[in-house]
Amino acid sequence: xxxxLSFAAMAxxxxxxxxxxxxLAAQNKAPARKTAAKKKASPAKKGASTASTRKPGTxxxxxxxxxxxxxxxxxxxxxxxxxxxxxxxxREIQGALAAKGYLKPEDATGTWNQTSSDAxxxxxxxxxxxxxxxxxxxxxxxxxxxxxxxxAPPKTPLQPPGQ
Numbered sequence: 461x462x463x464x465l466s467f468a469a470m471a472x473x474x475x476x477x478x479x480x481x482x483x484l485a486a487q488n489k490a491p492a493r494k495t496a497a498k499k500k501a502s503p504a505k506k507g508a509s510t511a512s513t514r515k516p517g518t519x520x521x522x523x524x525x526x527x528x529x530x531x532x533x534x535x536x537x538x539x540x541x542x543x544x545x546x547x548x549x550x551r552e553i554q555g556a557l558a559a560k561g562y563l564k565p566e567d568a569t570g571t572w573n574q575t576s577s578d579a580x581x582x583x584x585x586x587x588x589x590x591x592x593x594x595x596x597x598x599x600x601x602x603x604x605x606x607x608x609x610x611x612a613p614p615k616t617p618l619q620p621p622g623q
Contacts, residue, residue: 545595547571553595556603557583 545553547570554568554576563579577593585591587602600606 545572550576553580553600553603553605556605560603 550572551568551570554563554570555565557563557576557579558565558568560583562583563576567575567579572595580595580599581591581593583603584593584599587599589598589602590596597606
C-alpha cells in the first residue's frame with residue numbers, strides 16, 4: 461500500500477510539473493523545453509584574484525568563444541562623409557533660385573547667407589515643402605538640381621508572334 465501511495469504521489473508531482481511547464485510555455489509563447497533560463501556565472505568578488513578562483517586546467521572564455529558578437533566598426537560611408545556644399549554648388553542652387561524669381565541674380569555669389577536662406581524658405585513654402593531655409597534633397601529636386609538620371613528607353617509594344 462505504501463508503494464502505491466508513493467507512486468501516486470510521484471505521478472501527481474510529474475503531472476503538476478508538466479502542466480506548470482506547459483502553462484509557462486503558453487504564457488511566454490515558447491516551447492516548453494526552451495523556458496529554462498541559463499544560469500549566469502556570478503562575478504568574482506573585488507580583491508580576489510582570478511587565478512585563485514579558477515580551477516586548475518580551465519581556460520577563460522572570451523566573448524567570441526561564447527558566440528556573442530562584438531559591435532562592428534563603422535566604416536566611412538557617403539552618409540557620414542558628406543560635408544557642406546562647395547561654393548560652386550551654392551552658386552548653382554542660388555542660380556536656380558534666381559532663375560525661378562526667388563533671388564536676385566547678383567546675390568548668386570557662392571556664399572550661403574541670410575538672403576539665400578530667405579529665398580529658399582519662400583520657394584519651399586510655395587512648393588508645399590517644410591520651409592526651413594535649409595538645403596535638403598526635396599528642395600533640390602524641386603529646383604531641378606536633384607539626381608541626374610538617363611531617361612528610360614521608350615518601351616516598344618509587344619506583338620504576338622506571326623504578325
